[in-house]
Amino acid sequence: MQIHLKTLGCRLNEAELESWAEGFQAKGHHLTDSVENADLLVVNTCAVTQEAVKKSRQIIRRIHRNNNKAKLVVSGCYASLDEKIKQDIPGIDLLINNQQKDQLVDITLNELNFESMPAISTxxxxxxxxxxxxxxxxxxxxxxxxxxxxxxxxxxxxxxxxxxxxxxxxxxxxxxxxxxxxxxxxxxxxxxxxxxxxxxxxxxxxxxxxxxxxxxxxxxxxxxxxxxxxxxxxxxxxxxxxxxxxxxxxxxxxxxxxxxxxxxxxxxxxxxxxxxxxxxxxxxxxxxxxxxxxxxxxxxxxxxxxxxxxxxxxxxxxxxxxxxxxxxxxxxxxxxxxxxxxxxxxxxxxxxxxxxxxxLTNNIGTTHAVLWETKNNNAWVGYTENFMRVELNNESATEFENQISKVKITHVSKNAEHCIVELI
Ligand code: SF4
Structure with a gap:
């Protein structure tokens, strides 16, 4: 599937767009710069000023006008604040509010029934x-x-x-x-x-x-x-x-x-x-x-x-x-x-x-070597040798990126998607 992503507003919105891009690509889909060639359009809106709201509305309308065959997903601050947006603006297939933004890729693929087999099974x-x-x-x-x-x-x-x-x-x-x-x-x-x-x-x-x-x-x-x-x-x-x-x-x-x-x-x-x-x-x-x-x-x-x-x-x-x-x-x-x-x-x-x-629960209390990849808010994210995703809450300025550290798993995250660790 070809996906066109568009964002307005702050750097946080841009960072989210990047992570959605990675998420869609990881599921075997492709990104396109062209609105016309896309099967799916995703807009990350902004509501910081009245001007930003106006611009968000214009972009949603324009993008739908330019390709009304593609499915349209709208997220971001404006989409979360204005409950009537779906009635007001035609063409929106799915609204994803800010609380669900982290799961935008999965929700979109599930709800719009896009989770189909990739071209090559492996x-x-x-x-x-x-x-x-x-x-x-x-x-x-x-x-x-x-x-x-x-x-x-x-x-x-x-x-x-x-x-x-x-x-x-x-x-x-x-x-x-x-x-x-x-x-x-x-x-x-x-x-x-x-x-x-x-x-x-x-x-x-x-x-x-x-x-x-x-x-x-x-x-x-x-x-x-x-x-x-x-x-x-x-x-x-x-x-x-x-x-x-x-x-x-x-x-x-x-x-x-x-x-x-x-x-x-x-x-x-x-x-x-x-x-x-x-x-x-x-x-x-x-x-x-x-x-x-x-x-x-x-x-x-x-x-x-x-x-x-x-x-x-x-x-x-x-x-x-x-x-x-x-x-x-x-x-x-x-x-x-x-x-x-x-x-x-x-x-x-x-x-x-x-x-x-x-x-994940079975691994509580076990020790591992973790390769740290990135910092997400105040937590370092990495993977154990056996490929469990773990997070380390760390507010200090210590840089862990691309380092390997010994850790102990203390508990499972609230969303049960990864483990929380401490350094040992
Ligand atoms: S073994 Fe794997 S790559 Fe080969 S035909 Fe079967 S699914 Fe396709």
């Missing part, structure tokens, strides 16, 4: 789980995929598997480190297939990165839960390989997985996760689920929910199935009704939130 893992930043870089190690999952357009879009050489990859990592990067994320369309055509494998690649670079943190992006080389989990005994894996399950029902032509059925997935949890201390597991795949019956959905509960994930990236021309799934009969898809997605979001709260 993108959600790398794009939505990790954000690029001044301390984190993505290293693409391979492209293409030899499989034919029926919802995925990747084999058409990206072709056969091709791996980069170890030397090239190591060179990139060392260059990034010289620029101050502390953490790299190895990515690939079918990351587990790395090296298949150059007589190598992901195990060898990671071994070589560990031996030939000093980068403090190495992460793996989305990894299909099959084709993992032998002894793979033993690699995590090196503390520089971060104990988090994003293994896309896609459905917890074997008959749905069969229609998806996935190579990993629920029993295989369960065994893999048990092995990872046994071998990797503090292991954190996240996943992708597609809701409403063609023909998904109530019984299959219930099976899926039960399996997801049994495994338990700290985060689920939820995608509502949408037809993608050129894929086999688009030709399947029994496409699921959109009201049912919406209701299932809501149910899974609620389950995912409660599982996250449990996972």
């Amino acid at each position: 993108e959600p893992g790398e794009a939505s789980i990790f954000k690029r930043g001044r301390n984190r870089a993505f290293i693409k190690v391979q492209d293409g995929c030899r499989y034919r999952c029926t919802f995925c357009i990747v084999t058409v879009a990206r072709g056969e598997e091709r791996s980069r050489t170890e030397a090239d990859i190591i060179n990139d990592i060392n260059l990034f480190q010289q620029q101050g990067i502390q953490e790299i994320v190895l990515t690939g369309v079918h990351l587990g297939g790395y090296g298949s055509e150059i007589d190598s494998c992901l195990y060898k690649l990671i071994k070589s990165i560990l031996s030939n670079t000093d980068i403090p943190r190495i992460r793996l992006a989305s990894l299909e839960p099959w084709d993992l080389p032998e002894n793979f989990f033993s690699l995590f005994s090196d503390a520089r390989l971060m104990p988090h894996m994003h293994l896309p399950l896609q459905s917890g029902s074997d008959s749905v997985l069969k229609r998806m032509a996935r190579r990993c059925k629920t029993n295989d997935f369960k065994k893999l996760v048990q092995q990872a949890r046994n071998e990797i201390p503090n292991f954190n597991l996240t996943t992708d689920i597609i809701v409403g795949f063609p023909g998904e019956t109530e019984e299959e959905w219930q099976e899926s929910i039960n399996f997801i509960k049994e495994i338990s994930f700290s985060h689920i990236h939820i995608f509502t199935y949408s037809k993608r021309d050129g894929t086999k799934a688009a030709t399947l009969s029994n496409q699921v009704d959109s009201a049912i898809k919406k209701q299932r997605s809501k149910q899974l979001h609620a389950l995912s939130n409660s599982m996250r709260k449990t996972e």
Whole structure:
């Protein structure tokens, strides 16, 4: 989806716009400077003076006039103060007041039903789980995929598997480190297939990165839960390989997985996760689920929910199935009704939130090394080795950005989205 963002007013409004931009991009959407080409328009209004109010109203009207096919979301101070704005100005699809601004991206995608599948199924893992930043870089190690999952357009879009050489990859990592990067994320369309055509494998690649670079943190992006080389989990005994894996399950029902032509059925997935949890201390597991795949019956959905509960994930990236021309799934009969898809997605979001709260709560009292990324109001925000988001309340002028510190988790935040820590 193409999104045009517009703001008026203070620097805070601009900062919010930036964070929405990152949020939408992380969910696989694109930003555009053109109002006319956008599918979604978002305006952050201002009410500091009468002039600002007038300007906010003018911009909303103009932007809607220039593209009345796009959905229009309005937020900011003016939108929060004037309750009649929706009646007064035509074309507004969604109003988001200042209290909900932090969740603007999620609310918009949910309410306007935009949370559909990305073009390439493996993108959600790398794009939505990790954000690029001044301390984190993505290293693409391979492209293409030899499989034919029926919802995925990747084999058409990206072709056969091709791996980069170890030397090239190591060179990139060392260059990034010289620029101050502390953490790299190895990515690939079918990351587990790395090296298949150059007589190598992901195990060898990671071994070589560990031996030939000093980068403090190495992460793996989305990894299909099959084709993992032998002894793979033993690699995590090196503390520089971060104990988090994003293994896309896609459905917890074997008959749905069969229609998806996935190579990993629920029993295989369960065994893999048990092995990872046994071998990797503090292991954190996240996943992708597609809701409403063609023909998904109530019984299959219930099976899926039960399996997801049994495994338990700290985060689920939820995608509502949408037809993608050129894929086999688009030709399947029994496409699921959109009201049912919406209701299932809501149910899974609620389950995912409660599982996250449990996972975060289970970590209270544990100690971690955190790489600090940014300061949000008076709190430093960073991630533990196992990719839990944590915040440190710190009013002093100490700069923590791009530093790694030892912390202890004291409690879970009020919104149950991250943990609060203290330095140790
Ligand atoms: S394994 Fe399946 S979902 Fe993953 S990239 Fe290949 S075809 Fe797409």
